Amino acid sequence: MKACLFDLDNTLIDSMHVWEEAVIRLFDQLSLTMDLEEARTLFGKMKFSEVLHEIKTRFALSQSESQLKDLVIADVKDQYLHHIQPKEGAVAFVKAAKASGYRLCVVTSNDEKLTHHVLKRIGILDDFAFVLSAESANLSKQDPLIWETAIKRLHVEAKDCVVFEDSLHAMESAKALGCYVISLVEPCKEEIRRCADECHRDFTTIKLPALTNAHVEKS
Numbered sequence: 593m594k595a596c597l598f599d600l601d602n603t604l605i606d607s608m609h610v611w612e613e614a615v616i617r618l619f620d621q622l623s624l625t626m627d628l629e630e631a632r633t634l635f636g637k638m639k640f641s642e643v644l645h646e647i648k649t650r651f652a653l654s655q656s657e658s659q660l661k662d663l664v665i666a667d668v669k670d671q672y673l674h675h676i677q678p679k680e681g682a683v684a685f686v687k688a689a690k691a692s693g694y695r696l697c698v699v700t701s702n703d704e705k706l707t708h709h710v711l712k713r714i715g716i717l718d719d720f721a722f723v724l725s726a727e728s729a730n731l732s733k734q735d736p737l738i739w740e741t742a743i744k745r746l747h748v749e750a751k752d753c754v755v756f757e758d759s760l761h762a763m764e765s766a767k768a769l770g771c772y773v774i775s776l777v778e779p780c781k782e783e784i785r786r787c788a789d790e791c792h793r794d795f796t797t798i799k800l801p802a803l804t805n806a807h808v809e810k811s
């Protein structure tokens with residue numbers, strides 16, 4: 593194993609609640625109603641821009657998607673700049689991986705500027721070769737192409753990559769390329785267990801040597 597590709601939200605940082613709460617407040621501001629579980633299922637597979645497009649289309653809103661984005665970003669920016677914390681063990685794990693010679697990057701559906709801000713604040717931005725934002729690159733984490741793009745930029749092969757994720761659809765697209773997938777989801781549902789090579793609550797139970805040996809044996 594030569595490279596580690598990290599998702600951001602709910603993987604490196606504990607932040608999904610921030611977006612969920614921001615969308616709930618957006619719905620309140622616009623007097624919209626939607627079942628929370630339906631929203632989680634639907635929006636969980638989408639980029640931020642796709643979520644806004646879906647909301648605008650579903651509710652026939654007069655506001656532009658840009659206006660909706662401004663409302664939500666204003667709501668979450670302070671959290672990313674000042675409050676969101678790394679997942680337990682994440683900073684130490686990233687530092688250890690970098691020191692051990694692994695090539696590192698972040699592959700996220702989040703806004704690129706927000707991603708850079710939070711990674712810099714928690715002290716690990718400089719440990720990554722690059723941040724690949726699905727928004728900026730006009731890609732989707734449901735499509736293996738986003739992982740393929742990141743892997744090429746890291747100058748490695750998919751079989752030499754470990755992907756750290758919390759979303760099933762992103763795990764499936766990484767697995768389609770032959771990557772080794774580590775799930776950081778609690779609780780780890782059965783469909784995720786069937787897809788991921790390992791399941792962990794956070795980074796404190798993941799060991800780099802074990803990752804290397806497991807990947808070599810699987811290859």
